[in-house]
Amino acid sequence: MRTGIIAVAMLLLGCGMAFADQAAEKRVVATLDPDGVQRVQMTGGEYYFNPRAVVVKVNTPVELRVKKTEGLAPHNIVLKAPEAGINFAEDLGSEIKIIRFTPTKTGSYPFECSKQFLFFASHKARGMHGVLEVMP
Numbered sequence: 001m002r003t004g005i006i007a008v009a010m011l012l013l014g015c016g017m018a019f020a021d022q023a024a025e026k027r028v029v030a031t032l033d034p035d036g037v038q039r040v041q042m043t044g045g046e047y048y049f050n051p052r053a054v055v056v057k058v059n060t061p062v063e064l065r066v067k068k069t070e071g072l073a074p075h076n077i078v079l080k081a082p083e084a085g086i087n088f089a090e091d092l093g094s095e096i097k098i099i100r101f102t103p104t105k106t107g108s109y110p111f112e113c114s115k116q117f118l119f120f121a122s123h124k125a126r127g128m129h130g131v132l133e134v135m136p
């Protein structure tokens with residue numbers, strides 16, 4: 001009986017840690033490299049971005065290094081916030097694509113994949129979107 005309880009407790013603990021890991025993986029704070037550029041690696045696939053939330057510092061150059069996971073569906077990453085110095089739309093490929101910008105205004109800016117196949121739900125509607133958080 002006692003071992004049963006311990007086994008269940010360990011199982012729950014294990015699940016909790018797995019979820020924590022997943023959550024941590026989906027929100028990433030950009031690393032500020034010695035050259036003063038904040039870099040983040042991202043992947044896009046069916047139908048998600050990982051990380052889903054990217055945190056950067058305002059008025060500091062950013063480099064998003066984005067690539068597509070395996071799969072036939074084409075993907076892109078689009079963020080239109082010219083008022084904050086961010087404005088890009090890049091098709092993703094199996095090679096890393098480098099997207100450079102310097103955010104000039106704090107706030108939360110949504111990005112998405114704007115692809116859609118015929119009459120099917122858009123990639124964005126299927127979950128392929130995220131948010132860039134620009135912090136002071």
Ligand SMILES: [Cu+2]
Pocket residue numbers: 045074075076113114115123128
């Ligand atoms: Cu897509």
